[in-house]
Amino acid sequence: MEQNTATVKTALVIGGGIAGPVTAMALQKAGIDATVYEAYEKTADGVGGGMSLAPNGVDALDAIDCADLIRPLGAPMTGIVLQDWKGRPLAEFGNPPGIRPMQFVWRDELYRVLHDEAARRGVRTEHGKRLVRAEETADGVTAHFADGTQAIADILIGCDGIRSTVRSLIDPVAPGPQYAGLISFGARVRAPGIPSTEGKMPMTFGKKAFFGYQVFGADDAVWFVNLPHPEPMTAAEVQATPAAEWLPILAEKFAADDTPARDLIERTDLSDVVIVGPMENMPPTTVTWSQGRIVLVGDAVHAPSSSSGQGASLSIESAIQLARCLRDLPYAEAFAAYEAERRPRVERVIKETTRKNASKAAGPVGRVVNAYAIRIFGKLGKPEKMTWIFDYRIDWDAKVTG
Ligand SMILES: Cc1cc2nc3c(=O)[nH]c(=O)nc-3n(C[C@H](O)[C@H](O)[C@H](O)COP(=O)(O)OP(=O)(O)OC[C@H]3O[C@@H](n4cnc5c(N)ncnc54)[C@H](O)[C@@H]3O)c2cc1C
Structure with a gap:
C-alpha cells in the first residue's frame, strides 16, 4: 500500500514547525518526494516553552511509525484543577476512561525529535527559506523565497x-488572527520549592491574571501566565521589554493571591522565561483549504485556541491524512477528499475544546471567576463526553476513494 499511484511525485512543504516534518515524512511513506522550507535560519532548539500533546496526536503518528519516539517525551498530565485566587478548587477535569493522559512536552524537544527523525529518513529541510510568492504552471508550482531562490514541484503544501x-x-481575504485581550508568558523552573502536583496542572483565576503550573519533581516545573491587556500588542512589542522587567511585573500581579504563583515566578531564572506575546483567536477554519496545486495543513488552515491543547495534534492528524489522500488520488481529488475528511472533525474539536479567552481577559476576580467560565470548564469536566476527540485512529492502509 505504500506505492504512490497518483500523479503527484514531488512536493514543496512550506514551514518546518510541527505539521511540516510530519507532512514530509507521511508523504515519503506515500511515495512522494518532499522538501521542507523553513523561514528561520536556525532550528527551534531552546525555543518555545512547554505544551500539552493529546493522545490523538501521538496515536496518529503510529501511521508513520513515529509515535514511539514521542511517547517517552515529557510527563503525563492526568488532570486540570481550576481554582480561584485563594486556591479553592472550582472544577476538575481528567482523562476520559480508557484514554491515555495528555503529555506535557517541552516544545523544542518535540520539534527536535520530529526534525531529527525526518532527517534520519532522508527528508531534506532547508532553513532560511521564507516563502514570499508562488506561481502555478500547467505541470507544477514554483515557490519564490525572500533570498531570491526558487523551488519547483508538483504541489505546494502550506x-x-x-x-x-x-x-x-490562495485566499487574500481570509481573516487572520484576532487579538484576544491577553498577553502570554511561560517558563521552566529548575527549583520550584513546592511538592509535585502529581501529574495535575492547577490553573488559577487570580485577582489580576490567569496562572497555570505543573510541578514534575524537586528540580522541574512549568508555569504560564495569561495577563489581561486591553490594548493590542504585537509579539515584537511584548518582547521589547526584557524578561528581567516582565518577571517583577508578573510577580506583582499575583501578590494578593493565595497560590504558589508569585513564589514560582520569583524562583524563575531569566534564561528560562519565554515571552510568548499576544494570545490570538482564529475563526474555526479557513474557508479555502486548497486552490489549484496548493493546499494548507495545520494552523495555517485550522488553529484552535492555544488553550485547547489540540493545535499540534490536529496538525499531525491533518498532515498524515493529506498524505494518504495524495497516495491514492490525483491532487485535485486528493485535496477535496482531505478537506471532506478533516473539516468536520477539526471544526467540531475546535468548537468543543476552545475555552473562551474572554473569561481569562475579564479582569478582576469578581468578573474572572464567573458563572460563564465555570460553565465552560464544567462542560469539559465530563471527561467521557470528550472521548471521541482523543480516540481517533488513522488507518494508513485503508484506500482513499475520493
Ligand atoms: C502560547 C501557545 C500555547 C500553545 N499550547 C499548545 C498546547 O499546549 N498544545 C497544543 O497541541 N498546541 C498548542 N499550541 C498550538 C500549537 O503550537 C500549534 O497548533 C502548532 O504549533 C501548529 O503547528 P504548525 O506546524 O501548523 O505551525 P507552527 O508550529 O507555527 O509552524 C509553522 C512554521 O512555518 C514557518 N513559516 C512561517 N511562515 C513561513 C514562510 N513564509 N516561509 C517558510 N516558513 C514559514 C514558521 O517559522 C514555523 O516554523 C499553542 C500555541 C501557542 C501560541
Whole structure:
C-alpha cells in the first residue's frame, strides 16, 4: 500500500514547525518526494516553552511509525484543577476512561525529535527559506523565497502556521488572527520549592491574571501566565521589554493571591522565561483549504485556541491524512477528499475544546471567576463526553476513494 499511484511525485512543504516534518515524512511513506522550507535560519532548539500533546496526536503518528519516539517525551498530565485566587478548587477535569493522559512536552524537544527523525529518513529541510510568492504552471508550482531562490514541484503544501503566507496567497481575504485581550508568558523552573502536583496542572483565576503550573519533581516545573491587556500588542512589542522587567511585573500581579504563583515566578531564572506575546483567536477554519496545486495543513488552515491543547495534534492528524489522500488520488481529488475528511472533525474539536479567552481577559476576580467560565470548564469536566476527540485512529492502509 505504500506505492504512490497518483500523479503527484514531488512536493514543496512550506514551514518546518510541527505539521511540516510530519507532512514530509507521511508523504515519503506515500511515495512522494518532499522538501521542507523553513523561514528561520536556525532550528527551534531552546525555543518555545512547554505544551500539552493529546493522545490523538501521538496515536496518529503510529501511521508513520513515529509515535514511539514521542511517547517517552515529557510527563503525563492526568488532570486540570481550576481554582480561584485563594486556591479553592472550582472544577476538575481528567482523562476520559480508557484514554491515555495528555503529555506535557517541552516544545523544542518535540520539534527536535520530529526534525531529527525526518532527517534520519532522508527528508531534506532547508532553513532560511521564507516563502514570499508562488506561481502555478500547467505541470507544477514554483515557490519564490525572500533570498531570491526558487523551488519547483508538483504541489505546494502550506504548513506555515497561524500567520500563513500560503493562506494569504490562495485566499487574500481570509481573516487572520484576532487579538484576544491577553498577553502570554511561560517558563521552566529548575527549583520550584513546592511538592509535585502529581501529574495535575492547577490553573488559577487570580485577582489580576490567569496562572497555570505543573510541578514534575524537586528540580522541574512549568508555569504560564495569561495577563489581561486591553490594548493590542504585537509579539515584537511584548518582547521589547526584557524578561528581567516582565518577571517583577508578573510577580506583582499575583501578590494578593493565595497560590504558589508569585513564589514560582520569583524562583524563575531569566534564561528560562519565554515571552510568548499576544494570545490570538482564529475563526474555526479557513474557508479555502486548497486552490489549484496548493493546499494548507495545520494552523495555517485550522488553529484552535492555544488553550485547547489540540493545535499540534490536529496538525499531525491533518498532515498524515493529506498524505494518504495524495497516495491514492490525483491532487485535485486528493485535496477535496482531505478537506471532506478533516473539516468536520477539526471544526467540531475546535468548537468543543476552545475555552473562551474572554473569561481569562475579564479582569478582576469578581468578573474572572464567573458563572460563564465555570460553565465552560464544567462542560469539559465530563471527561467521557470528550472521548471521541482523543480516540481517533488513522488507518494508513485503508484506500482513499475520493
Ligand atoms: C502560547 C501557545 C500555547 C500553545 N499550547 C499548545 C498546547 O499546549 N498544545 C497544543 O497541541 N498546541 C498548542 N499550541 C498550538 C500549537 O503550537 C500549534 O497548533 C502548532 O504549533 C501548529 O503547528 P504548525 O506546524 O501548523 O505551525 P507552527 O508550529 O507555527 O509552524 C509553522 C512554521 O512555518 C514557518 N513559516 C512561517 N511562515 C513561513 C514562510 N513564509 N516561509 C517558510 N516558513 C514559514 C514558521 O517559522 C514555523 O516554523 C499553542 C500555541 C501557542 C501560541
